[in-house]
Every structure is written in structure tokens, then in C-alpha cells.
Amino acid sequence: MIALLLLLFSAGTAEAGNFGITTGLDLGIWKSTFTQQAFGLKTAISGQPGYAFSPNFGFLFGPYVFVEYAPYLYTSSTPTRSAGATGASNEVDAFSLVAFNGGLIVPVVPVEVYSGIAYGNYGFKYGSNNDYSGYLLKAGITYRLGLGASTNLKLKFECQRHFITQDDSGLIPASINTAANLYVLTIGFNFSKRFGRQPVDSVAPRTGG
Amino acid sequence: MTILLTGCGNSMNCAILGNNVNGRINFGDRAPFGSQRTQLKVELSKDIFATVWQSQVVDNSQNLISVPYSLCADNNVNFTIRAFSDQNANGKWDAGEGTGRDDGTSDGNAAYVTRNIPYTAPADKNTSGDWKKINGVDIWIDEGATR
Numbered sequence: 001m002i003a004l005l006l007l008l009f010s011a012g013t014a015e016a017g018n019f020g021i022t023t024g025l026d027l028g029i030w031k032s033t034f035t036q037q038a039f040g041l042k043t044a045i046s047g048q049p050g051y052a053f054s055p056n057f058g059f060l061f062g063p064y065v066f067v068e069y070a071p072y073l074y075t076s077s078t079p080t081r082s083a084g085a086t087g088a089s090n091e092v093d094a095f096s097l098v099a100f101n102g103g104l105i106v107p108v109v110p111v112e113v114y115s116g117i118a119y120g121n122y123g124f125k126y127g128s129n130n131d132y133s134g135y136l137l138k139a140g141i142t143y144r145l146g147l148g149a150s151t152n153l154k155l156k157f158e159c160q161r162h163f164i165t166q167d168d169s170g171l172i173p174a175s176i177n178t179a180a181n182l183y184v185l186t187i188g189f190n191f192s193k194r195f196g197r198q199p200v201d202s203v204a205p206r207t208g209g
Numbered sequence: 210m211t212i213l214l215t216g217c218g219n220s221m222n223c224a225i226l227g228n229n230v231n232g233r234i235n236f237g238d239r240a241p242f243g244s245q246r247t248q249l250k251v252e253l254s255k256d257i258f259a260t261v262w263q264s265q266v267v268d269n270s271q272n273l274i275s276v277p278y279s280l281c282a283d284n285n286v287n288f289t290i291r292a293f294s295d296q297n298a299n300g301k302w303d304a305g306e307g308t309g310r311d312d313g314t315s316d317g318n319a320a321y322v323t324r325n326i327p328y329t330a331p332a333d334k335n336t337s338g339d340w341k342k343i344n345g346v347d348i349w350i351d352e353g354a355t356r
Binding site: 034038039040041042043089124126128129167168176178 | 233235236238240246267269270274275276278344347
């Protein structure tokens, strides 16, 4: 029992030194493809590129694992939307306030890989002016450039698969398959801080001869 | 909020509380071959289309197979709804243009569904009362020869 407690304590001490928080802001560009398919008919729209904003806040567990809350706002390349306005039918925007990632910090190389889940909105600014929503899955890879002990510059590429289930009139019939793929490239600053004592050498220094 | 009950029809109420008829125009496998989807028109009638009470162009420049629409219908009166694909953009249905009814089917014309949205004006005109909306009023473009 004592040996088991010592083992858990030492493990806990090591983990306490590697627990931390992380926060950052990513800025970049995004692009999408939208499809609707049913009854032998198919519509495909390649969305115009726009600007991507994504703050993030998370936790570090051990040296390799992180989870984060990462909402996003992906804007259209045109700044305003108004009823009846004319514009390009492929002007789109997207956002999510319910978005989470979990990932691994790859040892040795400055790379992180992650996947995530969110519930998001995707919409057309002109034409049918529809807003769609549904769950989405995402995955990404980050190249990390260390700028200091706790600051990183991150270049990130992310893919999202948006399983659209609702539009302005409610649930879309299951017979009509509606989906979107989003591609996001961002660069951002990230700050992290780890807490707890680092593990120390338990062997007392020798004295005397 | 103040509800204007007379003289403005239901448009003011709908402007404040939102349109009270919501649905989708769907292009199924019965749509006439080559049906154009980008310019649609949905119509509402109070006399089973002896006359058209109101109509609305539905912009579908994304060429969607299923596109939402919404209308403002008067309360406490029977009405029916239909839609068509305005292939030549002349504002009226021409034989051969895809058309469909709110008839509960997706395989050709059936009897119109007659709808009625009841509403009783509240005593306090600064409240909305029991404003009802009907959803799922879907129209399948599934006919071309007749409306």
C-alpha cells in the first residue's frame, strides 16, 4: 500500500509539473465547397475565399496532450450583407461558438496534430441568402516556431467536414444530402504556462570522504 | 411592441414577428427535365387560385435543389400555396415550366392543402398575443403540363 502511494505521488508530482494552460489567436484565410445532392441532381458551389479568426483557450496535460476551446469566425471577402443586395452567389461566411479540439504535441519535431468537433453555421450572403447549421468534424496540423519559453508562433492548416442538417426552414429532409468542406490556413501567436514543481533529484549530495 | 391590426394587413405583424408560413421548394425526380432552379416564384391564394392574392420571387442563384422560402399570410382565412420555376423570367407560369402545389405529395398534382392560421388580437396591443407560424409547408416541383 505504501509503495503504491509513493508511486502515485511521484507520478502526480511529475504530472503537476506538466499541467498548464494555453491561449492564443489565429488569423488567416479560408475557403469552402458546398454540395447538395438528391434524386440524381447535384449542386456544387465553390465558396469565395475570406478571412478567418479563431481565438483559443485550453489546457495542457503532461508534455504531449492538449485540449482547447476554439470558436471561430470565418468572414466573407465582402464586408456587409443587406436584404435584397446583389452580389456573388458564392459569397459565404461561417462561425461556431461551440468548438473543441484535442490533440498531441509531437515529440522532437515542432508539430502538433489535432482533431475536433463543433456545431457551426454556414451561410450564403446573397441570392437565396440561406443560413445552414449542423455538426462538423475537423482535423488539423500545426507547425510551431518557438519564440521564447512560453510563446510560439503557429502555422496551422485545418480541414472541416460540415454535416449540414438545418436551414432557414428547419430540418432538411434526409433525402437531400447537404454538406460543406472548409479549408483554413492561419498563423497565430500562442502563449502557454505550465504549473507545479518540476521533478527534482532525490539523491542527497555526498559530503565527506 | 405594438401590433397594428387594421389597415396594414398582416405585413406589419410579419415584419415584427416574422413571416408565418415557412417551407421549402424542392426539386425531386419528378421535376421536368432541365428545370431551371435559379428563379422561382411562390404564390398564395385565398380562393384556390381563381386569383393569386400574393406572390414572391425566390432567388435561388445558388441553384439549390432544396431552397427555403417564407410568406406572410393573413390570419383567420383559408389559403393555398403553389410555386413554379420561371424558366423564361416573364413572371408567369408557362406550360412546360416546372410547377408544384402544397399538396402533401411529391409525385404530381393532388388536391391543395387548405391552410388557416388563427389569431386573436390581444387586448393589450403592446403584446404580440398568440402569434402562430406554420412550418414545413414544402412544395415539390413535380409537374410541367398543368398547375
